[in-house]
Every structure is written in C-alpha cells, then in structure tokens.
Amino acid sequence: MQVQNSDIAAVLDEMADLLEIDGANPFRVRAYRNAARMLLDIGKDVREMIEAGEDLTRLPGIGKDLAGKIVEIAQTGTFSELEEMRRKVPPQLTELLDIAGLGPKRVGALYRTLGITSSEQLFNACKDGKVSKLPGFGKKTEAKILEALQTKFTTTQRFLIAEAAPYAEAIRKYLLEVKGVRQVVVAGSYRRRKETVGDLDILVTAEPGSNPGDLFVRFPKVRDVLAKGSTKASVVLQNSMQVDMRVVEDESFGACLHYFTGSKAHNIAIRKIAQKMGLKINEYGIFRGDERIAGEEEGSVFEILGLDYIEPELRENRGEVEASASGRLPQLITLEDLKGDLHVHSSYTDGSASISTMAETAKAYGLKYIAIADHSRRLRIANGLDSSSLLKQVDEIDKLNANMKGFTILKAIEVDILEDGSLDLPDEVLKRLDLVVGAIHSKFNLSRGKQTTRILKAMDNPCLNILAHPTGRILLRRDPYDFDVDAVIKKAVESKVVLELNANPHRLDLNDVYCRQAKEAGARIAINTDAHSPAEFKNLMWGIGQARRGWLEARDVINTFPVKKLMKSIKR
Ligand code: DGT
Ligand code: CA
Numbered sequence: 161m162q163v164q165n166s167d168i169a170a171v172l173d174e175m176a177d178l179l180e181i182d183g184a185n186p187f188r189v190r191a192y193r194n195a196a197r198m199l200l201d202i203g204k205d206v207r208e209m210i211e212a213g214e215d216l217t218r219l220p221g222i223g224k225d226l227a228g229k230i231v232e233i234a235q236t237g238t239f240s241e242l243e244e245m246r247r248k249v250p251p252q253l254t255e256l257l258d259i260a261g262l263g264p265k266r267v268g269a270l271y272r273t274l275g276i277t278s279s280e281q282l283f284n285a286c287k288d289g290k291v292s293k294l295p296g297f298g299k300k301t302e303a304k305i306l307e308a309l310q311t312k313f314t315t316t317q318r319f320l321i322a323e324a325a326p327y328a329e330a331i332r333k334y335l336l337e338v339k340g341v342r343q344v345v346v347a348g349s350y351r352r353r354k355e356t357v358g359d360l361d362i363l364v365t366a367e368p369g370s371n372p373g374d375l376f377v378r379f380p381k382v383r384d385v386l387a388k389g390s391t392k393a394s395v396v397l398q399n400s401m402q403v404d405m406r407v408v409e410d411e412s413f414g415a416c417l418h419y420f421t422g423s424k425a426h427n428i429a430i431r432k433i434a435q436k437m438g439l440k441i442n443e444y445g446i447f448r449g450d451e452r453i454a455g456e457e458e459g460s461v462f463e464i465l466g467l468d469y470i471e472p473e474l475r476e477n478r479g480e481v482e483a484s485a486s487g488r489l490p491q492l493i494t495l496e497d498l499k500g501d502l503h504v505h506s507s508y509t510d511g512s513a514s515i516s517t518m519a520e521t522a523k524a525y526g527l528k529y530i531a532i533a534d535h536s537r538r539l540r541i542a543n544g545l546d547s548s549s550l551l552k553q554v555d556e557i558d559k560l561n562a563n564m565k566g567f568t569i570l571k572a573i574e575v576d577i578l579e580d581g582s583l584d585l586p587d588e589v590l591k592r593l594d595l596v597v598g599a600i601h602s603k604f605n606l607s608r609g610k611q612t613t614r615i616l617k618a619m620d621n622p623c624l625n626i627l628a629h630p631t632g633r634i635l636l637r638r639d640p641y642d643f644d645v646d647a648v649i650k651k652a653v654e655s656k657v658v659l660e661l662n663a664n665p666h667r668l669d670l671n672d673v674y675c676r677q678a679k680e681a682g683a684r685i686a687i688n689t690d691a692h693s694p695a696e697f698k699n700l701m702w703g704i705g706q707a708r709r710g711w712l713e714a715r716d717v718i719n720t721f722p723v724k725k726l727m728k729s730i731k732r
C-alpha cells in the first residue's frame with residue numbers, strides 16, 4: 161500500500177494528541193493539527209509531490225521543519241520526534257481519548273495530577289470524587305465520564321474460542337515456566353469449549369512460597385491490572401480480554417477445577433446432589449461435617465457423589481448429571497475419530513491452494529479423504545463454477561486419484577440453493593459427482609415461511625447429500641436466518657440429507673443444542689472445515705468441541721466412516 165495523504169495526516173494528529181496530553185505549547189499542537197487538516201483538504205497527492213521533487217513549503221502553513229517531517233513520514237511511516245513522544249507518554253493514555261468527555265488536554269491533566277493511565281483507574285477516581293475536584297472538570301464532567309465508563313464495562317464483549325486460544329495457551333506456557341509452578345489449567349467456558357468465551361479463568365498450583373501472581377501480571381500482553389493478591393489476580397489484555405488467575409492448594413485442586421470449569425448451572429445441580437447425601441461441596445473440596453473427603457482430583461468429586469465422570473463440554477445442566485447417575489453418558493467423539501472432510505475449497509474458486517495441496521495437507525493431518533466442494537456459478541464473487549469448469553475439475557480429480565495411495569479425493573460441489581429452493585446446477589451435472597453439498601449464500605432475509613420452504617425444497621432434490629452451515633450465522637456478527645429448524649431436522653431424517661456442523665470458528669453451526677436435537681431425532685451430521693486454505697484443516701478441533709457439546713458420538717458423524725462406508729451411507 162502506498163502512503164496516502166490521510167495516512168500522513170493521522171500520524172500528524174497522533175503527534176498533536178501526544179503533545180497536548182503532555183501539556184506542550186498550544187501553538188505547537190495547533191501547527192500539527194492544521195497541517196493534518198490541510199493534507200486532507202488539498203486534493204493533491206503529497207507522495208507524488210515528493211517524488212516529483214516539488215517544494216512542500218509552498219503548501220499553506222508548512223514551514224521547512226514540517227516539510228521535512230512530512231517527507232520522513234512518507235518514507236518511513238513515522239518521524240523521530242513522534243517516536244520520542246511515544247516513549248514519553250504511556251501508550252494506554254491514547255485509549256482514554258475514546259471516552260466521551262475526554263480530550264487530550266483532560267487526559268494529560270488526569271495523568272499528571274492523579275497518575276491515571278487506565279480506564280479502571282479513572283473509574284475508581286471518579287467514584288471517589290477526585291476527578292470533579294480538578295481544575296476544568298467539575299461534577300457534570302465527572303458524571304459524564306462515569307457513565308461512559310459504565311457502558312464501556314457492561315457491554316461485555318465476548319471472544320471467539322479460536323481467538324482466545326492463542327492467549328490461553330501462551331499464558332499457560334508462560335506460567336509453567338515460573339519457578340515453583342506445578343500445574344496450570346485454563347478452566348471456565350474455555351475448557352467447556354464454548355463457541356465464545358467472556359473471559360479466561362486460570363488455575364495454578366505452586367510450591368509454597370512461590371508467587372505466580374507477580375509474574376502473571378507481567379505477562380507481556382497485559383494492558384491493565386485489575387487486582388493482584390497472593391492467591392488471586394485479574395488482568396485485562398491488550399485485546400480487552402479479561403483473565404482471572406487463582407492459586408490453589410494441591411488438596412483442593414480437583415474441587416477448584418470442577419468449580420471454576422462450571423457452568424454455574426451445572427455446579428448448582430451437582431451441589432444439590434451433594435446436599436441430598438448430607439455433604440457440603442465448594443471450591444475447596446467435598447466435606448462431611450468438617451472432614452474433607454474428596455477434592456484433590458477432579459474425578460474424585462464425581463466419584464464420591466456416585467456419578468460417572470462428566471466431560472467438561474457436557475457441563476451445562478442439560479441432563480448430563482441425570483445421565484451420569486444412570487450410566488447413560490455418551491461416548492463423545494474425538495478428533496482422532498475423523499477420517500475425512502467433506503467440504504473443502506480449492507483455487508478453482510475462492511480457495512488459496514490447488515486441489516493437490518489441499519489433499520496433501522489433509523493427508524498430513526491424518527485424514528483419509530476430502531471432498532472438493534467449490535462454489536457454483538451463482539456465487540460470482542467467489543468465481544463460482546459453471547457446468548463445464550466443474551467437469552474439468554472432475555477430470556483433474558480423476559487424474560490425481562490415480563496417483564494417490566491410501567487417500568481419496570471425492571468430487572463434490574457446494575451448490576447454491578437459489579431463492580426458489582432449486583439448485584444452481586442441472587441435475588445431470590450434479591449426478592456426475594460423488595456427493596453434493598448445498599448452501600444458502602443469498603436472500604438471508606426471506607420471511608420465516610419462505611426461508612423454510614426454500615430449504616425443505618432443496619432437501620427434496622435427491623441430488624443433495626449435505627446441507628452446509630445450515631443456519632447461516634456468523635458468530636458475533638450475523639444472526640442465523642429465520643427458518644423452522646425443527647422442520648429441517650425432521651426433513652433431514654426422512655430424506656437422509658446430512659446436516660453439516662461447520663468447523664470454522666466463526667460459524668460452528670449447527671450449534672450444540674441443534675446437534676443434540678438432530679442426533680436424538682435420528683439425523684446424521686458431517687463435521688466439515690469449509691477450508692479455503694491449507695491452514696484451515698486445524699479448525700476441525702473447533703468442530704469437535706462443538707460436536708462434543710452437542711453430545712455427538714462417532715457413529716452420529718458420517719465422516720468418521722471409512723470412505724466406502726461413507727459413500728454407501730450418503731446414498732439416498
Ligand atoms: P464466560 O466467561 O462468560 O464465557 O463463562 P464462564 O462459564 O467461564 O463463567 P465465569 O468466567 O463467570 O466463571 C467461571 C466459572 O466459575 C463458572 O463457569 C462457574 C463458576 N462460577 C462463577 N460464579 C459462580 C456462582 O455464583 N456459583 C457457582 N456455583 N459457580 C460459579
Ligand atoms: Ca470465563
């Protein structure tokens with residue numbers, strides 16, 4: 161990307177902000193602001209002027225000094241005085257500028273008089289009434305800031321589990337290197353493999369006298385420290401994700417792990433069982449009177465209550481406690497059970513890699529087959545295939561298969577389900593394929609009745625084998641389209657159309673609840689990556705997490721079958 165006037169203006173504006181926070185001479189601040197505004201207004205490309213050797217001091221308000229800095233920015237993206245200011249002013253201060261009621265001048269005053277660098281510190285200072293006493297603030301401003309901060313804190317942001325994972329794993333590794341630390345487990349919704357997590361909950365056991373909290377708050381990605389004690393600490397990371405850490409005694413570790421894995425509803429159900437048996441359970445253990453009778457290992461918590469071990473993914477109080485008491489828990493599917501992936505893209509459409517690269521990568525992941533299911537012609541932005549290019553792809557796959565050992569590339573398509581429920585390619589062409597994956601990519605906002613009819617009609621076409629990303633949602637961004645899921649599950653059972661659990665961490669639909677409903681109705685599931693690049697095969701793990709939350713066993717998922725059995729079982 162070549163540098164634009166707006167990029168240079170943004171750098172000059174940052175300099176003005178930092179100077180103003182730092183309490184610099186207002187004329188200096190204004191010079192930078194004016195220069196930034198001028199660059200946005202002139203309608204001439206400064207980069208081109210520099211390349212043509214034009215004199216920038218001919219621009220309004222630009223002296224020799226600023227002209228030199230603009231050249232430096234155009235060439236390096238920054239300039240030396242800005243770098244100096246960035247070192248001088250704590251970086252968190254610029255984030256306070258987003259809070260309503262605060263400009264650089266006020267942020268600077270808060271920093272110099274009260275030492276405030278984070279929104280949490282600001283919140284406390286406002287609550288203590290310290291802010292209204294500062295010159296230029298007053299009660300009204302203080303109330304306004306407080307209100308802005310409260311909305312900021314309560315719009316509880318959630319994170320995709322795949323977004324949280326690199327942080328969870330990095331903090332775990334980091335803590336394991338701290339002297340005296342024995343065990344580190346990330347509990348909470350992360351351990352239950354929920355599709356999104358609110359925060360991370362980390363449990364640590366350590367030698368007596370070691371102090372993991374000291375190092376925890378110094379993890380490099382920490383932005384704010386909310387609390388720090390000898391057994392508990394909380395931080396906010398640079399991406400605004402909160403992380404809670406607790407140091408636990410060895411003898412309580414199992415009980416504590418169970419407690420902080422949750423869910424809260426599951427914990428309450430377990431506590432009821434303990435109470436019925438005359439026992440007390442909390443995060444320190446299970447007690448009969450004052451005597452601790454279990455809690456060192458997580459398994460002992462279930463055992464002492466006469467329950468089979470309940471996997472974390474099931475702990476939502478959706479019947480798992482009852483099933484455990486009567487020995488009816490499912491044998492949950494694992495990543496190793498998967499033999500293939502039935503929804504993979506290639507560079508024929510919007511994938512980044514060739515069919516053979518995708519196949520080789522899948523093979524390296526331990527899979528035995530993939531189905532190349534590129535887009536159909538209607539999806540023009542993805543360079544969708546028409547009949548003749550699809551048949552060319554079929555030929556290439558035949559050739560590749562002739563040279564493959566112990567691996568099969570299946571011929572498929574991700575065909576668009578059109579508004580009237582018909583499929584985007586003629587049946588004669590679809591019949592030439594090993595399997596047909598169908599999906600909706602347009603008209604998400606049809607009425608519930610029309611959307612349902614559309615999907616049911618597509619499922620009536622005997623060419624269709626798999627309904628991909630059946631609800632169309634994008635997590636944290638787009639709601640599912642409005643349709644009757646019960647009717648679609650019922651149709652899946654009758655028609656033998658397989659429902660996809662899309663393993664992409666942004667989708668993960670069918671969701672956990674619908675997976676279980678589908679299984680119990682007798683429908684079958686395929687866990688597919690929808691990979692558009694080789695790196696995306698690793699997403700299978702997120703699909704497995706969701707499948708386990710949906711109580712799925714290997715036999716419910718058709719891509720756990722060897723290829724022959726798979727081909728037989730998708731026949732309609
Ligand atoms: P999240 O962070 O919103 O994705 O969900 P969780 O489940 O990680 O919830 P979080 O972080 O508030 O608390 C972690 C675990 O601690 C939670 O799953 C169960 C336990 N817990 C928290 N508060 C309570 C409570 O009031 N009662 C009981 N029994 N357990 C609780
Ligand atoms: Ca949590």
Ligand code: CA
Nearest residue numbers: 359360361404
């Ligand atoms: Ca928490």
